[in-house]
Structure formats: structure tokens, C-alpha cells
Amino acid sequence: MDQSATSMIIMSTRIQLTAALPDAYRTLLTLHQGVEKAAADAGLDQRLIELVKIRASQLNGCAYCVDLHARDARRLGETERRIFLLSTWWETDLYTEQERAALALTEAMTRLSERQDVPDDVYERALAVFTEAQYVAVAWAATVINAFNRLGVTSHKPLPRNPA
Structure with a gap:
């Protein structure tokens, strides 16, 4: 993609779907x-769920969600190195067997098409x-983040100016 096309994408303003239909967003x-509670009740580490969210968001090209969930993962103690290498998780030994299984499932569910x-x-x-x-x-977490990604990508949801 040439730079002018990239600038057009970044600069365009679109209807923010989450704000346009607030009841559906709620x-x-x-x-x-509910999915977050089910994951906690099942004994899953919240960092694993954040890795699922980041990876699906990477695959879907949702910058807003990648940014949000990378920051959430960092707040939970996830290392920058593991976040940076998430797009090549299968090439490293940095991830547990559960994480690897969750990431493989997330990728398969995200790439159903x-x-x-x-x-x-x-x-x-x-x-x-x-x-x-x-x-x-894990399957529901992948499903929900894919729904959020579709709203964010379609809306070109802007990144926060001063992320916390």
C-alpha cells in the first residue's frame, strides 16, 4: 500500500458503530x-485471555484492540517480550502449552473464512x-474479541491520544 493510501485510511472518519447503537454495544x-467471569471461574490466567485478544486483534488488523489489550496485559504483569513475539508464538519456547493451545484455537477460529x-x-x-x-x-473469548475487532476495524476506531 502506498503512503497516500495509508494516510487516507488513518485520516478517514467513519461512523463509530459502538456509539451509534449503544444498546447493542452494552x-x-x-x-x-460473562466470558471474563467464566474464564476466571474455570481457573484460567487472565494473561492467557489477554494473549488471545491480542492475537485475534493482530490477525484482524484492529490497532485499537491490539493497543488496548497489550496495555491490559502489561498491567497484569505480561512481559513486553512475549507481547512483541506473539505474532510468531509458534517459533519460540516463551509460551506454555496452554497458551500455545489457546493461540492455535484463536487463530483457527479467527481464520474460519x-x-x-x-x-x-x-x-x-x-x-x-x-x-x-x-x-x-477460551473459545468464547476468541469469539467475543472477533466481534469487537469487526466493529473497531469497520469504524477505524481511533487510538486513545494519551493511553493510561
Whole structure:
């Protein structure tokens, strides 16, 4: 993409879908909160869930969500190195087996349009390291962040000027 096209994308103003239909957005936030609670109740580390959110957001090209969840992960104690290397997680030994299974599942679910399925080996790998409740929470976390990504990317949601 040439620089003028990139500038047009960054500079364009679009309808912010979350603000345009606040009741639907609140419903999505309520769903998100329910999934976060299910993940905590299942004993999942919140940092794992943030890695899922970051990775799906990277794949979907949602800068707003990558920024938000990288900051959230850092607040939870995640290292910059692991965040920086997340786009090549399979090439390192920096991630646990649970994290690797969650990331593989997240990638498969995020790329459904390419495969129309979650491969059996990805599913089986996840079931080998997660309880059923944990698997369900990870799959729902991937689902919810993909919904948020679609709203953010479509709206060109701007980054906060002074992130906390």
C-alpha cells in the first residue's frame, strides 16, 4: 500500500458503530463480562485471555484492540517480550502449552473464512490441556474479541491520544 493510501485510511472518519447503537454495544460488553467471569471461574490466567485478544486483534488488523489489550496485559504483569513475539508464538519456547493451545484455537477460529473449520488437531490439542470449562471460556473469548475487532476495524476506531 502506498503512503497516500495509508494516510487516507488513518485520516478517514467513519461512523463509530459502538456509539451509534449503544444498546447493542452494552449487550456485547455484558457478554464480554460473562466470558471474563467464566474464564476466571474455570481457573484460567487472565494473561492467557489477554494473549488471545491480542492475537485475534493482530490477525484482524484492529490497532485499537491490539493497543488496548497489550496495555491490559502489561498491567497484569505480561512481559513486553512475549507481547512483541506473539505474532510468531509458534517459533519460540516463551509460551506454555496452554497458551500455545489457546493461540492455535484463536487463530483457527479467527481464520474460519479460510478453512471453514477448526482442524481436529487444534481441537484435540486444546482438549489435552484444558478442562471443558476452560476450553469453552477460551473459545468464547476468541469469539467475543472477533466481534469487537469487526466493529473497531469497520469504524477505524481511533487510538486513545494519551493511553493510561
